Amino acid sequence: MNKTTSSRIVRLLKRAYPDAACSLDFKSPIQLAVATILSAQSTDERVNLTTPALFRKYKTVKDFARAEGSELELLIKAVGLYRNKAKSIIEFAKAIQRDHKSRVPTTLAELEKLPGVGRKTANVIQGVLTGRGEGIAVDTHVTRLSFRLGFTKNKEPKKIEQDLKKWIDSSDWVMMSHLLIRHGREVCKARKPICESCFLAEVCPKKGVSNTKRLSP
DNA sequence: ATCCCGAGGG
DNA sequence: CCCTCTGGAT
Incomplete structure (x- = not known):
């Protein structure tokens, strides 16, 4: 190269x-974060079919933090890896509630420390939220x-x-x-x-x- | 059978 | 490094 x-x-x-952008549907930072976690080993298309019902039931970080695992699993089943993802989303939301005043952080370092968020997911959330990627x-x-x-x-x-x-x-x-x-x-x-x-x-x-x-x- | 906007644990 | 988790489309 x-x-x-x-x-x-x-x-x-x-x-x-010219219009290339994040193809996940979301209206808030927590929605973007949840959709990105769900997108692992799945297609964005399938995630976008799943999230409307999910976001109707859970709206805030606190909603996800106090979600019932089995209930969440049922709503996200179609995206695959649903048990891991349900647990990740709940632990992720709890950590944000505990350490970030229930606001999704916008730095790569903070995001990477959250449970269920690896390098790839952290880069997506950070980049899309701020418009300027750290990575x-x-x-x-x-x-x-x-x-x-x-x-x-x-x-x-x-x-x-x-x-x-x-x-x-x-x-x-x-x-x-x-x-x-x-x-x-x-x-x-x-x-x-x-x-x-x-x-x-x-x-x-x-x-x-x-x-x-x-x-x- | 292989792939899809991966992460965590061993 | 490896393995497992998971369902739906191709």
């Missing part, structure tokens, strides 16, 4: 997806595209994030995640990437490689 190529990739992605959220799409486009040769999310930061302007960190995720869902898919109609093909080292097993890290 080099600065010229990375700038070009960012420019092309922005041109293709870059590395999910399965960002991992795959970073590898295919030549931003990284590492497979550890932490190292991938560092590699991306080297080439992307910090003002683009939040946008970059959304751009890569969007492109990953629509074109550079895990199984059958549509290289024939990809506007990044000219700068992509992996273009046209049909064996998708070798494309994924």
Whole structure:
């Protein structure tokens, strides 16, 4: 990778997806946080089908903190990993109530300390809430595209994030995640990437490689 | 069978 | 490092 190529990739992605943004539905910080926790190993689409009923029943941090586990599990069952997620959400809300006056914190360090919140989730919440990311959220799409486009040769999310930061302007960190995720869902898919109609093909080292097993890290 | 905006525990 | 948790779509 080099600065010229990375700038070009960012420019092309922005041109293709000028409206790229977090695709989770939310109206408050706690809703964003809960939706992001639910999105683990699930699709944003499925999360968005699940959250309306959930947010109708639980509105505030305190509502989630005093939620009944079994009741919460039932409401989020369709997103998968529901027992872990229900427990995470309740413990997450309790910690915010205890340590942050029932307000979702907006720094990466504070978010990462909360139960159920790892590096990726913390980056999403921090970036979307503030508009300026302290880091870059590395999910399965960002991992795959970073590898295919030549931003990284590492497979550890932490190292991938560092590699991306080297080439992307910090003002683009939040946008970059959304751009890569969007492109990953629509074109550079895990199984059958549509290289024939990809506007990044000219700068992509992996273009046209049909064996998708070798494309994924 | 594989994948989806992962985290926690061993 | 590895494993488990989980359901729905493809």
